[in-house]
Amino acid sequence: MGSSPAARGRNYQIKVSEGPGGYILEDVPHLSDYIHDLNTYPNPLRSNPAYSVVKQYFVDMDDTVPEKIIVHKDTPRGVHFRRAGPRQKVCFSSEEVSACIVTCGGLCPGLNTVIREIVHSLDYMYGVSKVLGIDGGYRGFYAKNTITLTPKVVNHIHKRGGTILGSSRGGHDTMKIVDSIQDRGINQVYIIGGDGTQKGAASIYEEIRRRGLKVVVAGIPKTIDNDIPVIDRSFGFDTAVEEAQRAINAAHVEAESADNGLGVVKLMGRYCGFIAMYATLASRDVDCCLIPESPFYLEGKGGLFEYVEKRLKENGHMVIVIAEGAGQELLKKETALGDEIDASGNKLLKDVGLWLSQRIKDHFSRKLKWPLTLKYIDPTYMIRAIPSNAADNVYCTLLAQSAVHGAMAGYTGFTSGLVHGRHTYIPFNRIIEKQNNVVITDRMFARLLSSTNQPSFLSAKQIAEIANDECEAPPSQLLDDSQDKPSDN
Ligand SMILES: Nc1ncnc2c1ncn2[C@@H]1O[C@H](COP(=O)(O)OP(=O)(O)O)[C@@H](O)[C@H]1O
Numbered sequence: 001m002g003s004s005p006a007a008r009g010r011n012y013q014i015k016v017s018e019g020p021g022g023y024i025l026e027d028v029p030h031l032s033d034y035i036h037d038l039n040t041y042p043n044p045l046r047s048n049p050a051y052s053v054v055k056q057y058f059v060d061m062d063d064t065v066p067e068k069i070i071v072h073k074d075t076p077r078g079v080h081f082r083r084a085g086p087r088q089k090v091c092f093s094s095e096e097v098s099a100c101i102v103t104c105g106g107l108c109p110g111l112n113t114v115i116r117e118i119v120h121s122l123d124y125m126y127g128v129s130k131v132l133g134i135d136g137g138y139r140g141f142y143a144k145n146t147i148t149l150t151p152k153v154v155n156h157i158h159k160r161g162g163t164i165l166g167s168s169r170g171g172h173d174t175m176k177i178v179d180s181i182q183d184r185g186i187n188q189v190y191i192i193g194g195d196g197t198q199k200g201a202a203s204i205y206e207e208i209r210r211r212g213l214k215v216v217v218a219g220i221p222k223t224i225d226n227d228i229p230v231i232d233r234s235f236g237f238d239t240a241v242e243e244a245q246r247a248i249n250a251a252h253v254e255a256e257s258a259d260n261g262l263g264v265v266k267l268m269g270r271y272c273g274f275i276a277m278y279a280t281l282a283s284r285d286v287d288c289c290l291i292p293e294s295p296f297y298l299e300g301k302g303g304l305f306e307y308v309e310k311r312l313k314e315n316g317h318m319v320i321v322i323a324e325g326a327g328q329e330l331l332k333k334e335t336a337l338g339d340e341i342d343a344s345g346n347k348l349l350k351d352v353g354l355w356l357s358q359r360i361k362d363h364f365s366r367k368l369k370w371p372l373t374l375k376y377i378d379p380t381y382m383i384r385a386i387p388s389n390a391a392d393n394v395y396c397t398l399l400a401q402s403a404v405h406g407a408m409a410g411y412t413g414f415t416s417g418l419v420h421g422r423h424t425y426i427p428f429n430r431i432i433e434k435q436n437n438v439v440i441t442d443r444m445f446a447r448l449l450s451s452t453n454q455p456s457f458l459s460a461k462q463i464a465e466i467a468n469d470e471c472e473a474p475p476s477q478l479l480d481d482s483q484d485k486p487s488d489n
């Protein structure tokens with residue numbers, strides 16, 4: 001993977017200022033930080049009939065959004081992010097802009113909606129007509145042709161799953177990508193992708209800045225797994241949870257219709273179990289939800305087999321939801337398979353659902369001689385390939401609009417993201433420093449355990465150790481709803 005010496009330093013990204021009462025602004029870079037004779041223009045939205053009637057349509061330059069909204073009387077004001085939205089002045093004239101859009105990593109519902117809205121916002125709000133689609137992810141910058149994107153070309157794409165631009169893993173070469181951006185005269189780069197993609201976007205931004213180019217880099221966070229930190233949730237997550245209900249429902253119907261019926265559903269989540277956890281909480285038909293963050297074991301007292309036996313005796317049927325990244329250590333021990341990675345360096349997972357189903361069947365047929373009817377459903381790629389639902393469509397639209405407003409205003413090196421329901425510009429360093437995961441000592445996980453009645457599979461000592469490890473890390477927004485809403489405890 002190519003990255004410049006500047007990219008390895010990562011110093012350009014951090015722009016922090018402080019104010020009274022412990023106020024901290026983790027700001028995003030601006031072209032004027034390194035280009036001193038930057039022209040500005042009045043925002044064309046001033047004369048747009050749709051927006052000119054809105055009172056205070058333009059965002060006040062001083063508006064910021066707090067990272068934490070639950071505070072005590074004496075709490076310092078803490079970290080804030082710049083509020084997204086249109087500015088009075090822009091740094092590009094409409095004719096000057098030459099934009100490009102790239103989608104990278106795994107598919108996710110909503111990708112086409114984001115592409116469509118970037119093209120539409122650039123054209124209808126800012127009069128920009130030069131927009132290129134980069135074919136097939138990062139490597140498309142230097143190894144493939146581009147696609148001309150017009151409002152007409154993208155008009156109906158939000159009704160389709162996937163990405164009309166194609167995507168890929170691997171192939172990120174900072175130098176070749178920035179050379180291609182420079183050669184093509186591109187000055188706005190919109191990069192849609194997950195944690196890996198945003199790391200790549202940070203390297204591109206740093207190299208562009210090192211070369212002193214008037215080119216803005218705007219990220220739009222994409223991941224069905226919801227593993228991107230800081231933001232409330234990633235687009236496509238809501239759609240995935242909704243679609244997962246169909247698989248869980250099918251598993252439940254199958255399980256209920258058979259003697260000792262057991263439905264096993266595998267859902268996505270390479271390193272985190274958000275989809276599994278939320279789908280379980282939404283469905284209420286699930287008896288056990290297994291996620292990567294919460295280790296489990298099969299045999300012996302307190303193990304999964306014991307719980308399955310108990311539930312089948314009590315209820316006659318059972319549904320297990322398992323995130324694809326759960327139980328990988330157990331599976332690895334038993335199958336002696338090595339560690340493999342994909343082209344982006346992500347762990348390649350073994351099929352834990354298939355393995356678990358086989359282990360349960362073996363256990364009940366050989367050891368207990370129980371007749372068991374087990375149905376295994378793997379809807380993972382079906383879920384990922386559908387178009388986004390209504391809520392995600394609106395969310396994608398606003399994320400794309402925010403990115404365009406930010407880029408036109410000259411902000412760069414940022415990811416457009418929702419923080420406590422407010423659209424913000426988050427500096428890349430905050431997005432790529434860690435991954436979001438389910439905190440099993442948070443209230444939300446307790447709610448999950450109490451809704452399924454499953455054992456936690458952890459001893460009191462293990463839970464205490466995890467709690468100690470996690471007390472340093474702030475709880476994720478999606479998990480700890482005490483961040484957003486009054487506690488319901
Ligand atoms: N640390 C990194 N630095 C630069 N590029 C990266 C990095 N990690 C991943 N990428 C690139 O980002 C793209 C997408 O990454 P991947 O992990 O596959 O998906 P996602 O962005 O959804 O997490 C790939 O083209 C990959 O080469």
Ligand SMILES: O=P(O)(O)OC[C@H]1O[C@](O)(COP(=O)(O)O)[C@@H](O)[C@@H]1O
Pocket residue numbers: 104105106107169194195196222223224225268269270324342346349384
């Ligand atoms: O598309 P692939 O390479 O089979 O990868 C599957 C992985 O992609 C995901 O859907 C999303 O991962 P990314 O957000 O990193 O793209 C994971 O849930 C899953 O493990």
Ligand SMILES: [Mg+2]
Pocket residue numbers: 105194195196223
């Ligand atoms: Mg990823």
